[in-house]
Amino acid sequence: MKLTKKQFKQDFEKRLSTKFAIDIEKAGPQEKLAALSSVVKAYYSKIWQEDNEYKYESKKKQAYYFSVEFLPGKMLKSNLLNLGILDTVREGLADLGIELDSIARLEPDMAIGNGGLGRLASCFMDSAASTGIPLNGNGIRYSYGLFKQKIVDGYQVELPDAWLSNGNPWEVRRSDKAFEVTFGGEVWLEDDGTGKLRPKYRNQERVLAVPYDTPMVGFENTTVNNMCLWKSEVPKDLDLQFQNLDYMRQTAMLSAELYPDNSNYDGRLLRLKQEYFFVSAGLQRLIKHYVSTIQRPITHLADYVSVHINDTHPALCVPELMRILIDEYDIAWERAWNITVKVMSYTNHTILSEALEKWPEEMVKSLLPRIYQIILEIDRRRTAELLPKVGAKLVHSTRIIKDGQVHMANLSIIGSHSTNGVAKLHSDLLKDVELHDFYLIYPERFNNKTNGIADRRWSQIANERLSTVLDETVGKAWRHNLNELKLLEAHKNDTNTLERLQAAKFDDKLRLADYIKENNGITVDPNAIFDVQVKRLHAYKRQLLNVLHILKLYFDIKDQPDIDVYPRVFIFGAKAAPGYHYAKSIIKAINEIANMINNDPDVGNKLKVVFIANYNVSKAEIIIPAANVGEQISLASKEASGTSNMKFMLNGALTIGTLDGANIEIFEAAGKGNFFKFGLDKDEVYEYYRNGNYNARDIYEQNPVVHRILDAFVDGTIPNISAEGPEIFESLTTYNDEYFVLRDFNDYVRAQKDLETLYKDRTAWTKASLMNIANVGKFSSDRTIKEYADAIWHVEEKK
Ligand code: GL2
Incomplete structure (x- = not known):
């Protein structure tokens, strides 16, 4: 955008005055940050609105990136850079005696993700906007982001990250676009009088999902995409009459924390609830948008919408879309399934088994009774269809429900048309080893998209x-x-x-x-x-x-x-x-x-x-x-x-x-x-796994350098690790050094x-x-996102 230094200074001073009734000399750093952010927001709002209109009018296909994590970091400088006004604003502020970086530093990191997976989601959001690809983020607006780490006496101490305490200048709350998400209760099927079976519900818990939209401003172009984050609230009609504090607390908890402790049953239940919460709300919103603005029959959904399942956390997209199509739009099962598979695509981000989600069948059944019925039916139909084609062994190894558990990766692969890994080696390992049985059944679904960075x-x-x-x-x-x-x-x-x-x-x-x-x-x-x-x-x-x-x-x-x-x-x-x-x-x-x-x-x-x-x-x-x-x-x-x-x-x-x-x-x-x-390369690692002949203790015994180093953990050489030293020493010697x-x-x-x-x-x-x-x-994630857009989502760049 075009902006002169003079204009910026005027806008900034005026904003300080209208927002805080204060002038520059008296304004504190937080006030300066808030005023500056607010001015920047006004600068991109017009572009955002115009791009939204363009999207409505052109009716071009859009992709939706469902991710339980995003890790954008600070947004101020990124927005300034992308608007092409970083230098102008820096110089304008300098004229006013303010150093941009000293203000920008105060913005809290938006850290609603744990690490690489969340950061990748944000790189994709940035690159999609910057390359004109219509990509919408969909996630959870956790009140507390990833914990803050302090080191005390050498130990990690975790402090809460109340990143919203000074408000969030970038987000827009859209109360008018809230949806209800329901949990628990009982569900049964009843003839509706026309011979059709319809679900009936009783005793469900209702939660209101309120969207907060954060614009993703493209780099020196006219695209502004949206990242939608959902907050859980008590539905308005329950607000007054409901005296159940436990319910209020649970509803608030739903979007309170990133990755709540999942070491106990309640923690795990909350996690599953979070997953369904943002999946259901996100799909409801996009379907409503489709119906009201695209105005095409719902059976054409796949021509206009692509939904990406980022890791297995949003895997419930598959049965939830089925539920909406069947229960709310009266689409027959087969047809609904074809649409779902066409709309969905999935990325696997790890082969570590502890990260491959599985949920106890009982938990899914009681928390999400209708979704559970649909998963059962997906599993049943698939088994019946594939048994004669590929045999019992392959069908069993790839089933969604096995050993009393619902396997989310299996659900994601089966319910989508594309499964990709995130680097060549990783994608090969998926095909050849970790997901080999799936690859035998659906070879055309597997592909690689090497990650990139913004x-x-x-x-x-x-x-x-x-x-x-x-x-x-x-x-x-x-x-x-x-x-x-x-x-x-x-x-x-x-x-x-x-x-x-x-x-x-x-x-x-x-x-x-x-x-x-x-x-x-x-x-x-x-x-x-x-x-x-x-x-x-x-x-x-x-x-x-x-x-x-x-x-x-x-x-x-x-x-x-x-x-x-x-x-x-x-x-x-x-x-x-x-x-x-x-x-x-x-x-x-x-x-x-x-x-x-x-x-x-x-x-x-x-x-x-x-x-x-x-x-x-x-x-x-x-x-x-x-x-x-x-x-x-x-x-x-x-x-x-x-x-x-x-x-x-x-x-x-x-x-x-x-x-x-x-x-x-x-x-x-x-x-x-x-x-x-x-x-070692991966073949050598797998060779050790096959032969089981790795012996770390031998290396410790035979290599004097290693011997001395490891002894330092247990003989007092390294001070103050009397508990940790032996733990580390034994992980290498007694427990045979799992990672070589x-x-x-x-x-x-x-x-x-x-x-x-x-x-x-x-x-x-x-x-x-x-x-x-x-x-x-x-x-560059510009390259990666173009590959997703071309080969998986089939969405076009804005010209
Ligand atoms: C990860 C992988 O461990 C990491 O190697 C990869 O770069 C990122 C993004 O694809 O995904 N998988 C995962 O569960 N986390 C990652 O960082 N948390």
Whole structure:
């Protein structure tokens, strides 16, 4: 949009006055943030309205992304960038004596997601808007987002994230578009007098779902998509008469918290309720919209609507759409089923069995009696149809209801026309191993869509210094099309470019060093290698392997004080799930090891270890630009894709990584020599599984380096881990090291050595860094979302 500095200043000052009855001199930072957000909202509202009208009129097919998580982070700068007014507003504010970043920093992160899966959903929302793809988000407006992590005495402490306490300037509450969702009670089928069986209900619990719309502003275009988040409320007619406090409390709980504790029955029940809540509300809204604005027969739904099931949490989309079509629109079963399968598509995000949802049949039956009937019928009809075609074995292994449980992945695959994995390796594993039986029955449904990242956030917003160097080297086209960075390759021998890349990186490292000084009280040398592992804490991601290597370096320095090691700062950021004991023990160990090393005068600046608390999108925006090295060291086959690996690549960090998830594609794109590969590959891992011949204890007994490092966990060398040390030690020795940490240790140390050698040659290193940036184009989520739009949803970009 077009905006002059003068106009902006007027708008801003006026808004402060109309909203808060205050002038700039007296306004506090929160008031400035609120006024600024409100002005920005007014700037995009017109575009939003016009785009909505265009969508109504053109009646083009739209896609709906159902996801129980979104992780957008802060929105102010992203909206400014996408509107094309970031510089104007920054300068306008500067004229008024206000620094944009000091205000933008105050916005709470919108963190209604746990990690990669939620962040991917937000990257997709950003990319869809930016490429003109009509994609609507659909999720839950949790009052409390992902917990805030504090580190106290080395331990993770979880604090609630009341992100809405200052209001949310971006959302629009749409009370007129609320829907009721019902739970429990009894249902039976009754002849309606025409011979048709219709469901009758008694004693149902009713909940009102109120939508809050948040616009997703496209990058320098005319598209504004919508992310709809549902809040649970008591229906108005029950408000006054209802004195049942328990009911009120339960209704509020429904959209209160992201991932409530699911270790007990009540917690799990609430989760299932949440899933049905946003699925039912979202489908009701889209069907109503279809009927009232598209005005075509409901049987044509699949020509206008595509619904994406993001992981299994929204799998109830399948029976809920069936319910609506059959019960509310009188469509015959067969026809309704064909429509449903055409409308639905599904992404699998993990092969870890604990993440593949299953619900006890009894729970589904009592909470969602009509939905349960429909699932039973889907299962029954499918079994009858397939038995003669594929035989009992395949039918049984792929049934939706088995062993008293409802299998949500099975429901998602069976009820949709497309199942995709999120990186080549992951999609192959789905076909060949994890979902092989489904693949035998429905081969045409399986496909791959390698993940991507919303590159504008991770370069133009998070790394302005690098962005400027890129502009000046290859022009600005890359800002719209990341593939344009390929032009950078032509500059790989250009000393001036390499020096400028180094200077940008150094500035970013200084910024992070300042942050670390201020928040951790640790002084780090910006000339050291900044070696970063940021992601959720999980055993399969193997933060522990990183820790063992750090301990090796530490002992090397202790043994030979004048050893030639290049100074390194190891930086961690990771939240552990509140109930994940082992992961929390690793956090404690990292913090105690950090204390030990950082305070050891023998070590000096050679080695520092920093744990940055409360890793989230905003922290990532400071940390990742400053990284020289990104650690992507999960056990091969376990990380479906990973996406931080792509952010590191874009910011010129070199990856040390296993052949896992999207690392493989990054390695192929960056080229040999520009990526430090190590460890078992997935075939070797599966070979161990087949033979059952891995023996971690032997490695501990036979490798003196490993022996000494592991002993440090139990012999008092690392202080204050008398409970955690033995737990970690035993996980590796007694419980046979589930994720082959010890098996990969030597090769990891070798790769780390190679990395250090290359870093000492600054020119060679920077060239390798440049090659990473130049070849990152494929990993833009603009590419990914176009693939979904073309091959799965069949929706068109706005021209
Ligand atoms: C994940 C995968 O673990 C991760 O590898 C992948 O990049 C993302 C997005 O596809 O999905 N699956 C999952 O359940 N979470 C992830 O981050 N939480």
